[in-house]
Amino acid sequence: MNYDNRDDMIQLTPLWQGERFPNGRPKVADDILRRMARITLEEAWGTLWNHGYTFQFEGDLKIIHPNRVMVGRAVTSVMVPKRPDLHDTLLHYGHGQENRNGFFNQWVIDTLQEDDVVVVDLFDKVHQGTYVGGNLSTAIAAKTKRGGAVIWGGIRDTQQIVGIEGINMYYRGSDPTAIADVTMVGLNTPCRIGKAICLPGDVVLGTPSGVLFIPPHLAELTVVQAEKSQVRDIFGFIRLREDIYTTAQIDSPWTVSIWNDFIGWLGSTEEASDFRQLTWDVELEEAGKAELQGGSGQVRL
Known part of the structure; x- marks a missing residue:
């Protein structure tokens, strides 16, 4: 398997006929993102529902800035509980074959661009499931400018993250432990956040009520x-x-x-x-x- 595979992303998003990033991820226009930030959750949800996209919203999340809207293009990650043979194989592959540095969560953040949002299925793990803390959240802010993260799992350093300007964070819970005993099996692959499904390149609309994942061809x-x-x-x-x-x-x-x-x-x-x-x-x-x-x-x- 390869992480962040261009052919896979093009295969999974055939309805998108617009611009793509070099890795194949759909690139919804900046103007659409700007305009998306002014609409309400219900207005956006109605269009998706009427087109048969009925599993795009998740509201059972905590929010760092509850009154701040977040809009960006999804960069997805799927994590699973650690199994030693799989864990070692994928970690060594990323380091040796793809020249990635650090742990799995750092690999994802290293790929971010302006207006991106990290979307992570961390199988609802909070204790030792803290995907970001103060340092990585600062890196997200520096790279995305206006983005943030949606994490079906935990975060740490919450008091520090609250003070970071320009981004928002949706998450299941906070814990002082560091991330451990998890393995990334997908980077920019389909990703489940609670009741919702997100694909790489989806427009992420984060509101006070929760998060909506909008397919790029419907944005x-x-x-x-x-x-x-x-x-x-x-x-x-x-x-x-x-x-x-x-x-x-x-x-x-x-x-x-x-x-x-x-x-x-x-x-x-x-x-x-x-x-x-x-x-x-x-x-x-x-x-x-x-x-x-x-x-x-x-x-x-």
Whole structure:
């Protein structure tokens, strides 16, 4: 077996047709990551659920910075309990054949790039299952800038980690012991975090409620649908405060006249400036068809 294998990653992510890192990991665009940081968990989750991705969220985690959103591209690692023959074989292979240094967890962190998030299945081990402490968390911050880690296991040096700027950490528990008696059997392979599955290159959305793993081929669609929901809400709140429409009109599928009002507002108000890249041709076409067919002139997104 090889760690961080390019052919394996390309084989496992055939629906991704965009840019890749040299090792084959999908590279979702920086702009999508930036926009992803502004959407809510439920907005992103809804798109995945509706496309059949029903095991992408895990909420049973502790959080270093509960009110800080974390977004980045997944670098995955799978650890298992130590079996001496397997452990020695893989450790010697990594050192001798792949020129890696230190222990398994250090190998992963050495590969990180800007906007990456370490995602580790440590089989829920906390005592002697502390994947990072102060030093490795500092290295994660230096390499990823805005990333962090999701660890189905433990961390140590929690008081130090809290003070590290720019990253967040999701984990199962903390313990003063160092990591021991574990072996890495996968680097950038499919990875299980509680009830969720993560692949290398997934967009990791960490929120106060938990973590969502978004397949790269659905990342842009997820952002666009979430932004459309957000900007419609902004418009609706404004028009309700102005007493122009009733709650029934805003909550129901919009009429053609409301859609026209919305499009005009979108192009003229500063509050909507971050959403002007969105297009509404489909929604307007469907509203027009409904009106021509003698319906209410409404369309539901």
